[in-house]
Amino acid sequence: MPTTDPVLQAIDLHKSYGHRSVLSGVEFELRPGELLGIIGENGAGKSTLLQILAGVLRADRGEVVHRGSLGYCPQRIVVNDDLTVGQHLRYFQSAYRMPDLTRAWQLLDRLALTPYRTIRAGALSGGTRQKLNLVLALMHDPDVVLMDEPYQGFDWENYLAFWQLAGQLRDEGRSVLVISHIAHDTERFDRLYRLEAGKVTAVRSELEVVAS
């Protein structure tokens, strides 16, 4: 029987940079097979929160509990300018210990990246680099996907392709968390939280977001 236990839980997370408190008791859960959004103003602490959830930054206090594999698409693109798109895939194939690149090639195709296979990352446009960033986060088919403003720099067609992909991941049972400062994406999520004044609160309806 499928479990409804959360795949990821943030428990009383606190984080300060020097005297600046950014997170002060963040609590929420990500459930199996849901597309969850966390929105917040610039500087609200969204990237800080996601880095803590992904395990690349340590919280001052609190705990993150998760099960299954994680995929993390950071806001700051992590590609190496000297490697081609194809070389990135092979490098990450080895890091993820994947037997083949079938899924990675499919993702590349899905995001119209296939023609860039042999191009060095340093020669790609910002939006195209971001697409590569996304493929690298998703190519090992993680159970839990954490994405930080994943469509920045995308044109409209790719923006729609992103949401189609996110919806498909959810429909296949993956749990997807997207953080964004854009409130007009809100209807695309199953549930929505707002990060404000160091805490996360549930947004009950679209109207509440639009009205604020």
Ligand SMILES: Nc1ncnc2c1ncn2[C@@H]1O[C@H](COP(=O)(O)OP(=O)(O)OP(=O)(O)O)[C@@H](O)[C@H]1O
């Ligand atoms: N390494 C750091 N050292 C000091 N201050 C930091 C550091 N990283 C982030 N901050 C500060 O913490 C606050 C939250 O930053 P964060 O990047 O988490 O916000 P955000 O909600 O992701 O913002 P944006 O929407 O602009 O990406 C900001 O005031 C930022 O300047």
